[in-house]
Amino acid sequence: MNPTLLLSAKVIAEFGPRINDILAAAPRRIDIVSFTPALQLAPEQIAALEAAYYSRDVWEGTEKSVLSPAAQAFWAIIDRAQNLKWMAVYSAGMDQQRYVDAMKRGVRLTSSAGAQSESVGLACATGVLALARGVPHWLNAQRRHEWSPLRGKDVPPDIPGQTAVIVGTGYIGTVIARVLRAAGMKTIGVRRNAAPAEHFDQVLSPSALDSLLPACDWLVIACPLVPETRNLIDARRLALMKPAAGIANIARGEIIDEAAMVEALKAGRIKQAYLDVFHTEPLPASSPLWDLPNVLISPHNAGASTGTYARGVEIFMRNLQRYLQAQPLINEAAVDS
Numbered sequence: 001m002n003p004t005l006l007l008s009a010k011v012i013a014e015f016g017p018r019i020n021d022i023l024a025a026a027p028r029r030i031d032i033v034s035f036t037p038a039l040q041l042a043p044e045q046i047a048a049l050e051a052a053y054y055s056r057d058v059w060e061g062t063e064k065s066v067l068s069p070a071a072q073a074f075w076a077i078i079d080r081a082q083n084l085k086w087m088a089v090y091s092a093g094m095d096q097q098r099y100v101d102a103m104k105r106g107v108r109l110t111s112s113a114g115a116q117s118e119s120v121g122l123a124c125a126t127g128v129l130a131l132a133r134g135v136p137h138w139l140n141a142q143r144r145h146e147w148s149p150l151r152g153k154d155v156p157p158d159i160p161g162q163t164a165v166i167v168g169t170g171y172i173g174t175v176i177a178r179v180l181r182a183a184g185m186k187t188i189g190v191r192r193n194a195a196p197a198e199h200f201d202q203v204l205s206p207s208a209l210d211s212l213l214p215a216c217d218w219l220v221i222a223c224p225l226v227p228e229t230r231n232l233i234d235a236r237r238l239a240l241m242k243p244a245a246g247i248a249n250i251a252r253g254e255i256i257d258e259a260a261m262v263e264a265l266k267a268g269r270i271k272q273a274y275l276d277v278f279h280t281e282p283l284p285a286s287s288p289l290w291d292l293p294n295v296l297i298s299p300h301n302a303g304a305s306t307g308t309y310a311r312g313v314e315i316f317m318r319n320l321q322r323y324l325q326a327q328p329l330i331n332e333a334a335v336d337s
Helices: 009-024 043-048 069-078 097-104 117-132 135-143 171-182 206-215 235-240 258-267 308-324
Strands: 004-008 031-035 049-054 086-089 108-110 163-167 186-190 202-204 218-221 246-249 272-275 295-297
Touching (some): 004 069, 009 031, 009 308, 031 069, 086 308, 097 108, 117 135, 117 171, 117 218, 117 246, 117 295, 163 171, 163 206, 171 218, 206 235, 258 272
Parallel strands (some): 004 031, 004 049, 163 186, 186 202
16 A cells, blocks of 8 residues: 545645645655544554645634544544554644643654734734724723713823833744834744844844833733743742833743733733633633723634635645655654654
């Protein structure tokens, strides 16, 4: 039996001819297996699986560690595929435990980093700018049918001249910096490699974070969740920020001490927040975040855009060609990611 590639029926239906062209040009043969949630494979078919694509249509409906029915069926196959060598995944973040477990057993994993960067970055920048201009005040007044101009202490400060500290200068962080800088903000990036980066006025190492927080107007979290960034923004660091500052998080909820952030927002020690990610997802109905007037919430949905799915498949197809030609892969993750 020839080695096989596991793809969803949807991906095959929409991109099959192009994928077949890539396979036809490969120096060795690999056959396609069409995945549906009802797929049943014999042991020899499981053993033949060499590569797979965990596409967005299979993942759809998954919430953090709670898999959708289609994803459950997919991972039931992957977990038994002991000869699997490479798997591409729809997501940009590679912190999920099932990804780590696959890499630990020798599976090469590649992400779709870049497919959602524009959508997520623009959503984050929109949230920051909406809060900075007092848009929630107007929306709340509209719901009450109330003519309520911003006056006195409620008048927001000018956006030009504000400072955004953006933790993470990858694809998404760069989009955020580009937009906020165009609006007149000073953008300071924080990353392990403090080399200059496009759209950032300055890039510093994480050791500078404590010195940056007291003066920043916006703290934007756009970095991966790794051991070094888990609980990076804790109660101590939140206390370093000025009361007029805001927070935006489109990375992972675990990077911020959520309970400490809630208390800071309630007490006015932090002015406002745009949040797309949370410790628990879906965010429980009992969470106080829902009712805070100074918080904008999106349900881990900042990347929603009609072009995201196709861009993810494009990255997969480029990597498929590279994999079959034994070339370096795009967005390959390491075990400690």
